[in-house]
Amino acid sequence: MTDIKELLLSRIRDVADYPEPGVMFKDITPLLADPAAFTALTDALAELTVRHGATKIVGLEARGFILGAPAAVRAGVGFIPVRKAGKLPGATLGQAYDLEYGSAEIEVHAEDLSAGDRVMVIDDVLATGGTAEASLQLIRRAGAQVAGVAVLMELSFLPGRRRLETALAGAPLEALITV
Numbered sequence: 001m002t003d004i005k006e007l008l009l010s011r012i013r014d015v016a017d018y019p020e021p022g023v024m025f026k027d028i029t030p031l032l033a034d035p036a037a038f039t040a041l042t043d044a045l046a047e048l049t050v051r052h053g054a055t056k057i058v059g060l061e062a063r064g065f066i067l068g069a070p071a072a073v074r075a076g077v078g079f080i081p082v083r084k085a086g087k088l089p090g091a092t093l094g095q096a097y098d099l100e101y102g103s104a105e106i107e108v109h110a111e112d113l114s115a116g117d118r119v120m121v122i123d124d125v126l127a128t129g130g131t132a133e134a135s136l137q138l139i140r141r142a143g144a145q146v147a148g149v150a151v152l153m154e155l156s157f158l159p160g161r162r163r164l165e166t167a168l169a170g171a172p173l174e175a176l177i178t179v
């Protein structure tokens with residue numbers, strides 16, 4: 001494993017049975033508290049954004065905001081928040097999606113994305129892929145192009161990558177760490 005992967009992995013804490021029994025929660029707060037690790041992560045996400053020709057970063061609430069916003073500043077592109085439904089004040093596009101149990105909805109300001117934009121989606125964890133898939137559907141419905149999805153950590157024992165295949169339509173899914 002490369003140095004940066006080892007550094008990032010060493011700063012992610014496993015919390016068993018959170019938020020419910022049977023779930024191994026990947027807690028990124030130790031990584032955020034370590035300036036060397038957070039800087040390395042920001043640089044890596046910004047590099048992927050530039051390499052894939054993105055003109056905007058979409059961050060997925062809430063942890064995708066923490067990672068996506070500094071990466072957007074570093075890459076020199078705009079940051080667009082995709083929020084849980086009911087939080088954005090302007091005209092929105094919404095997309096419902098299924099979770100392991102139940103369903104949820106995310107929204108984006110309609111005016112923030114349009115034809116000509118190339119969007120990199122950034123989040124901390126890819127688990128079932130439901131959140132990322134819904135964000136890709138939103139981006140395409142807004143008329144924008146998908147540059148890719150970049151996550152800190154992919155949980156490879158869940159079918160997130162497979163679930164995203166159709167929505168990615170050939171765009172890259174980049175995971176800095178796979179567990």
Ligand SMILES: O=P(O)(O)OC[C@H]1O[C@H](OP(=O)(O)OP(=O)(O)O)[C@H](O)[C@@H]1O
Binds near residue numbers: 160
């Ligand atoms: O691949 P999925 O199964 O969709 O899961 C991944 C999503 O779940 C977590 O967010 P969560 O909805 O817990 O919100 P939070 O960032 O506000 O804690 C994580 O930050 C991803 O956004």
Ligand SMILES: Nc1ncnc2[nH]cnc12
Binds near residue numbers: 027
């Ligand atoms: N196991 C997990 N750890 C952290 N965030 C998650 N989001 C979905 N599953 C998760």
